[in-house]
Amino acid sequence: MRTLIIAEHDGQHLNEQVARAVTAAQHWQQPVDVLIAAAQADSLAAQAAALQGVSNVLVATEAGLQHPTAEHLAALIVPLAANYSVVLAAHSAFSKNVLPRVAALLDVNMLSDVLEIVNSNTYVRGIYAGNVLATVQSSDAKQVLTVRASKFSAAATGANAAIQSVTAPAAPEGSRWVAEAFNKSERPPLAAAKVVVSGGRALGSADAFKDVLAPLADKLHAAIGASRAAVDSGYAPNDLQVGQTGVVVAPELYIAVGISGAIQHAYGMKDSKVVVAINQDPEAQIFKIADYGLVADLFEAVPQLTAAL
DSSP states (O other): OOEEEEOOBOSSSBOTHHHHHHHHHGGGOSOEEEEEEESSOHHHHHHHHTBTTOOEEEEEEOGGGGSOOHHHHHHHHHHHGGGOSEEEEESSHHHHHHHHHHHHHHTOOEEEEEEEEEETTEEEEEETTTTEEEEEEOOOSSEEEEEOGGGSOOOOBOOOOEEEEOOOOOOOTTOOOOOOOOOOOSSOOGGGOSEEEEEOGGGOSHHHIIIIIHHHHHHHTOEEEEOHHHHHTTSSOGGGBBSTTSBOOOOSEEEEESOOOOHHHHHTTTTOSEEEEEESOTTOTHHHHOSEEEESOHHHHHHHHHHHO
16 A cells, blocks of 8 residues: 655645655655645646655646635545555644545544654654653554654655646535635744744733844744734734644744743744743743743843844
């Protein structure tokens, strides 16, 4: 049998987590195929074909796949799944939307946010916001799962996998894409950034995010993140939330400014290579995660740090 990876992309570029999913898929020691579903797929297919470890790239093109719904993608994936023993994707909002529906239609269990693949049907997952690691085993003949991309290295490029077309079904009539709204920024995407500067409720306002955090992020060419408390308070938009119910990040450097370090937030950033915390409360939980901690007033320390860079 084979493994099928569902590729996430923006229409022009593959999400960098796809390369990490390819590495995860090597644990089954069987051929790995990548599915590209898009309105225009030539460039995306070439990017996927270049990943080492990929045997075939399946390309499905249809006008409705410009903005695919979970229903549309499931209608494409489920028939293809007959030829695969494993269907997987990197854990993200995209895959959390699509693969549970695929698993339900296949009448199998869905395993989400897998941290380690022990063998062909045994996995390590985090529960209780990552505070407990559970080893679980699936008896299903077909495994459907998402993997925590930060736990796997990215597959190298330089390969030349075969590319073949597959038939894409028409978009189902029950749902359709209407519109999307998101914040445009010249900063790197939060999930893929090498440096992330995150702010918490202690910043006190949306203006402080702009006036205090933005200059530091600009100096470090960093993405800006936020705690759930900051988002709920209206200081930052939802798409900047880092944590269990937000974006999971694993940058080379994570700077937590005015963040207490609740377990929900820690879940989303504790895989960061180096964590720096700035907080006025010496008892803040974030200091238990941080590699470097500074007990100081953020409104004094952050501008000083920015000026020193």
